[in-house]
Amino acid sequence: MEADLEDRDAAPHLQQLRRGTVVLACLLVLDEPRYGYALLRTLGDAGLDVEANTLYPLLRRLETQGLLESDWNTEESRPRKFYRITPRGVRVRDVLEAERLRLHATLSALPRPPRHTED
Template sequence: MNPDPAADPVVAGHLQELRRGTVVLAALVALRTPGYGYALLESLNQHGIVVDANTLYPLLRRLEKQGLLTSEWNTEESRPRKFYRTSDEGDALASTLIADWQRLDASLRHLTEETS
């Protein structure tokens, strides 16, 4: 049985650092279709991008303040919800980040093939 590598604090710290930027990219991509925070949280978790609500909600506010997301309140339902959508600037950033992600992925694949 393999122990959980994330139980090691050094490994856990590096995994957290690696995942931090991916949450930004995932949110920008997912919110190309408008959604509210909790639905985004559930969707990301279902897709294997585990993020805590205490991380996601401040991130959404920061991305909105940076002009990468827009928001509006939906008060038609019994519980008002703030819906977010990726702005044109956020969409452009997502495209740039995806291109760089793909370049890094290809480079890492090449590097690991050389060393295995």
């Protein structure tokens, strides 16, 4: 019961943390053009599970912001929209990645109380 309460308390904060992480993850892997489903698989294979109904609006938003560009590939039997990072997206990615590394180092250096374990 206590674990359920902790999960509920943490859920909105985890959601916020994951949102920013998914943005950075997309910018990191889209140096090579990928279509949405392939991107979902790439992120999932790396351990970052993202729902399609989260990813596709995010890709459209990043494209609107000028961080990604897309092209339709109609050469195969099934048309697919391929996304890739723009030069502006590379600059944003580099800033976000530097900040992620800085935050990781900062958080790793903070003192932590001992973890409580359930008996």
